[in-house]
Amino acid sequence: QVQLVQSGSELKKPGASVKVSCKASGYSFTDYGMNWVRQAPGQGLEWMGWINTNTGIPKYGQGFTGRFVFSLDTSVRTAYLQISSLKAEDTAKYFCARGTRGTSLLGYWGQGTLVTVSS
């Protein structure tokens, strides 16, 4: 069965970086795009962007350029989200989600990774 397993919670200081992983299993990794979605505490879902797992080309959503980087290691079927120069407002749960037709529907989701930014 399709599974997306994300790395564990992170506590970081402002200005630091964090790298969240999302390991896929149960399907052909390069047949589907990988999307990233942010959910701040008590808030709604916010699409961050997606990465084409065939080409490695990312597309970033509005507000997620510069400090946010999507990457892949197809040899271990894993997608990564790296956030640099962390700010308090980056505190959120980050989800990876498998996208059909790239990004038009998110059929399977990881369990989420809580990133807390605090001094």
Added chain:
Amino acid sequence: QSALTQPASVSGSPGQSITISCTGTSSDVGGYNYVSWYQQHPGKAPKLMIYDVSQRPSGISSRFSGSKSGNTASLTISGLQAEDEADYYCSSYTKSSTLVFGGGTKLTVL
């Protein structure tokens, strides 16, 4: 890209039907039949309930249905059950080749 507009909350009694609306523009909801709906229980990951406006993934109850008219999509839940209490989000593909979510609707089963 502005978020799609959903009511903040809706409620209904067990057995009743409720409808959640999701309003966008001709650049997203109105322009593509790529509207999805997600259910999220507290502390859990979202779950796909409806895709391509009205399609149900395997395993999703037929009590959940979707539709669209112009720039507004709707999710209807019939025969409301206690376990339907959750947050619901719509999403749409956009002309910028991005995805946009609605602000979310909290469903309370009375």
